[in-house]
Amino acid sequence: MERSVDYIIVGLGLAGLAFAEELEAQGRTFVVFEDNSQTSSQVAGGMYNPVILKRFTPVWNAKEQLEVAIPFYKSLEQKLSGLYDEQWPIYRTFKSIEEQNNWFIASDKPVLQDYMEAELAEVDQKYIEAPFKAGRLRHTGRIRVKELLDAYRDHLKSKHLLKEEPFRYESIITWKDYVEYRGLRTGKIVFCEGNGLKKNPFFNKLPLTGTKGELITIHAPDLNLNYVLKSAVFIMPLGEDRYKVGATFNWKDKTNMPTSEGRTELERKLKTVIKCDYTVVGHEAGVRPTTGDRRPLVGVHPSNDRLAVLNGLGTRGVMIAPLMAKKLYQFLENGLPLDKDVDINRFRSKK
Numbered sequence: 003m004e005r006s007v008d009y010i011i012v013g014l015g016l017a018g019l020a021f022a023e024e025l026e027a028q029g030r031t032f033v034v035f036e037d038n039s040q041t042s043s044q045v046a047g048g049m050y051n052p053v054i055l056k057r058f059t060p061v062w063n064a065k066e067q068l069e070v071a072i073p074f075y076k077s078l079e080q081k082l083s084g085l086y087d088e089q090w091p092i093y094r095t096f097k098s099i100e101e102q103n104n105w106f107i108a109s110d111k112p113v114l115q116d117y118m119e120a121e122l123a124e125v126d127q128k129y130i131e132a133p134f135k136a137g138r139l140r141h142t143g144r145i146r147v148k149e150l151l152d153a154y155r156d157h158l159k160s161k162h163l164l165k166e167e168p169f170r171y172e173s174i175i176t177w178k179d180y181v182e183y184r185g186l187r188t189g190k191i192v193f194c195e196g197n198g199l200k201k202n203p204f205f206n207k208l209p210l211t212g213t214k215g216e217l218i219t220i221h222a223p224d225l226n227l228n229y230v231l232k233s234a235v236f237i238m239p240l241g242e243d244r245y246k247v248g249a250t251f252n253w254k255d256k257t258n259m260p261t262s263e264g265r266t267e268l269e270r271k272l273k274t275v276i277k278c279d280y281t282v283v284g285h286e287a288g289v290r291p292t293t294g295d296r297r298p299l300v301g302v303h304p305s306n307d308r309l310a311v312l313n314g315l316g317t318r319g320v321m322i323a324p325l326m327a328k329k330l331y332q333f334l335e336n337g338l339p340l341d342k343d344v345d346i347n348r349f350r351s352k353k
């Protein structure tokens with residue numbers, strides 16, 4: 003036997019990173035497998051925002067998620083000596099007086115008061131038309147997910163905890179007291195494969211729908227935006243006059259390839275928002291691990307409790323991943339029950 007670890011983690015996107023961090027914090031040993039087959043976390047806009055901007059309603063469980071997520075990213079900044087949490091306000095432009103009124107009503111609700119400013123905000127950018135002004139959000143920002151993942155990868159490599167190769171499901175052998183994987187002994191395997199779950203024979207029956215998203219990066223020297231703008235598209239400042247613009251939603255195509263249709267859609271929408279010159283300098287795509295009921299997929303295999311899953315982070319992995327990783331750890335190690343909303347048991351037949 004080569005060696006023994008408490009856990010194997012499959013996948014190093016936001017889910018895998020959050021679970022690895024939890025294990026490090028708890029002093030548990032582990033190794034991570036990552037094969038670069040999925041790109042959702044790598045390309046993500048990285049926004050965190052506790053308000054649904056279509057309807058001005060609270061994001062499910064937002065307060066609890068943010069209470070864990072913000073210190074989580076802060077501690078990673080210290081650990082990896084990087085800057086990953088950019089606390090940008092978001093300006094949501096209005097299309098009509100009616101939308102302004104809906105904003106006022108929502109911002110008066112106790113659950114949203116802390117996040118939505120009651121007064122209208124001016125969009126004072128020369129090249130943006132916003133005749134109905136905007137609403138300004140607080141406690142929002144952007145995690146530089148790719149930079150964070152790259153740094154975390156280096157951190158794991160330096161400790162020989164990362165295997166950059168596909169995890170082969172058929173090589174799992176379950177014994178009474180442990181699981182064996184190609185000469186490696188482990189207590190548990192946690193699958194964090196994003197949309198790669200579809201290839202996992204243990205969990206591929208879970209209703210992961212997968213929603214492809216594309217983003218472009220533009221260079222726009224005249225734009226001078228120092229907040230995130232949500233209009234027909236999100237426009238996120240990256241520094242040096244570059245902005246991420248996104249995102250599309252495609253429920254049919256499950257590939258990670260950027261498409262000309264995606265770029266055309268984003269540019270068409272962008273041109274309704276900004277009136278200055280720009281050049282497209284980047285274009286990326288990924289498949290968000292979305293679920294039909296918009297809740298995460300957390301739990302263990304019904305007939306093998308050494309195999310666990312942390313998935314279904316959907317469109318909001320930045321906020322959800324740290325809390326779900328903690329909940330899964332507490333469930334696996336201390337038997338604390340999972341919330342019914344996230345437990346994969348909710349899909350088992352009630353017969």
Ligand SMILES: Cc1cc2nc3c(=O)[nH]c(=O)nc-3n(C[C@H](O)[C@H](O)[C@H](O)COP(=O)(O)OP(=O)(O)OC[C@H]3O[C@@H](n4cnc5c(N)ncnc54)[C@H](O)[C@@H]3O)c2cc1C
Pocket residue numbers: 012013014015016017018035036037038039040041042043044045046047048049050167168169170194195196197198199214215216217248249250287288289290291312313314315316317318319320321
């Ligand atoms: C265009 C776009 C914009 C987005 N914007 C935002 C945003 O602004 N804010 C936000 O919170 N979320 C956003 N998201 C969603 C966010 O990206 C996801 O919620 C989150 O990244 C999912 O993380 P994950 O770790 O579950 O999955 P993934 O990021 O897909 O990670 C899974 C990892 O597992 C690896 N893997 C899979 N199978 C195997 C295997 N057999 N062996 C080894 N490795 C394997 C993959 O290579 C991958 O690295 C966006 C997504 C997209 C596509």
